Amino acid sequence: MTIKPSAYLRCRAGKGWLRGLGALVAAAALLAAAWVVEFECAVSPHKLPLAAQEFLAEHYPQQTPALVERAYDDFRITYEVFFHTGAHVRFSCRGAFRALDSRQLPIPAAIVPEAVRAYAAKHYPGAAVTKLEHERREWEVRLSNGMELSFDDREFFLTGYDD
Incomplete structure (x- = not known):
């Protein structure tokens, strides 16, 4: 017997990598901005x-x-x-x-x-x-x-x- 996840769960699980990639890009942008900051x-x-x-x-x-x-x-x-x-x-x-x-x-x-x-x-x-x-x-x-x-x-x- 196999349990199939609902369509909602399949849709949300497929976009998790996209959120992770977005967070990684945002962190890289903040680090790059901090790298050039000098005061x-x-x-x-x-x-x-x-x-x-x-x-x-x-x-x-x-x-x-x-x-x-x-x-x-x-x-x-x-x-x-x-x-x-x-x-x-x-x-x-x-x-x-x-x-x-x-x-x-x-x-x-x-x-x-x-x-x-x-x-x-x-x-x-x-x-x-x-x-x-x-x-x-x-x-x-x-x-x-x-x-x-x-x-x-x-x-x-x-x-x-x-x-």
């Missing part, structure tokens, strides 16, 4: 994560930030601090140092990793580090003489340079 807004320096506030107090005690921005880009929140001298520092959402660009002014030596300082002093005497950026597994460094160097962050060997 920046000014915040008070007191809204910086504690680690970032301590970093600034230690390395830039005499300077007051001109602007502090909180940015959301590529599903990450970052903070960027701009000074009146033209320098700016970027932090992760937890306040970890990510980048510092001081234009032509030297970066405080305590911020630059020792291996980078030693390499720059040996091969480019008299040149100061003016930009320092840590991305994934690499340190990118710009010197005051225009040289741009890249170092592996684990063993600190030179991975590239651009003059």
Whole structure:
């Protein structure tokens, strides 16, 4: 004996895949829209994560930030601090140092990793580090003489340079 579903049930069961496909397309559209969303807004320096506030107090005690921005880009929140001298520092959402660009002014030596300082002093005497950026597994460094160097962050060997 076979039980046949009613015509109503057969009709509803056949369109279930269509609803599932519609939900999948809607989710993909929302994800694509969120992927390109980026925004920046000014915040008070007191809204910086504690680690970032301590970093600034230690390395830039005499300077007051001109602007502090909180940015959301590529599903990450970052903070960027701009000074009146033209320098700016970027932090992760937890306040970890990510980048510092001081234009032509030297970066405080305590911020630059020792291996980078030693390499720059040996091969480019008299040149100061003016930009320092840590991305994934690499340190990118710009010197005051225009040289741009890249170092592996684990063993600190030179991975590239651009003059």
